[in-house]
Amino acid sequence: QLKSLSGTGGTFCLLTEDERLVAMPHNQKSAGDVIQVADPSGRSSMLSFAGADRLLVAGGRAYVHQRGKLRAIDLAPYSALHDEIYSLNGTIKEKAGQLGKLKKAKAEAVAEGIAALEKSIGDARVAKAAAEKKLPACVLWESPAPAPFDLVIGGDTLLVGGDGEVVAFSVRDGSSLWTGEVEGKCYGLAVAEGRLFASTSPGHIYCFASE
Secondary structure, eight states: OOOOOTTOOOSOEEEOTTSOEEEOOSSTTOOSEEEEEEOTTSSSOOEEEEEEEEEEEETTEEEEEETTEEEEEEHHHHHHHHHHHHHHHHHHHHHHHHHHHHHHHOOGGGHHHHHHHHHHHHHHHHHHHHHHHHGGGGEEEEEEOOOOSEEEEETTEEEEEOEEEEEEEETTTOOEEEEEEEEEEEEEEEEETTEEEEEETTSOEEEEEOO
């Protein structure tokens, strides 16, 4: 065993092109769950997407369905901000622990140390709030969409498998490009040779091609 990662199991696990481990929801059909992205090398902290039920990582972006919306997130700045927030949380926790011990001492000699720790905690909280305010800028676009059963990219198109339909979105701006009707829930999507193959819950396989 080279390394273990706690809290990263799920219905699906996959390794991205930049060697991040994605752990999908604990229940394949669940909605409003949490998807986590871990860095096995330990270079960065674990990313989490609350209220998410599907995620696709490609081309430096994370395409995630959260709370009724499909979002495209620029992973590099998002990860950097997440790492900064994670580090600041650690600083706040550490300093708060030190502060608690000093306050219990109740000695006049530690008054200066208490003031310094309180300032350090305050500065860290301000920096954390500033980093959190930058997170929305990492969302490149978002579009309303029902919870997908599968996500796949074909060229410049993000394809979403839904209930009774397959919907195509532009990866550039999230605009809806096309909708194809299917029978049942579309649990599997694959793109090959310019065609889209969709597998549905009744056992049908559909093939779509551009005219």
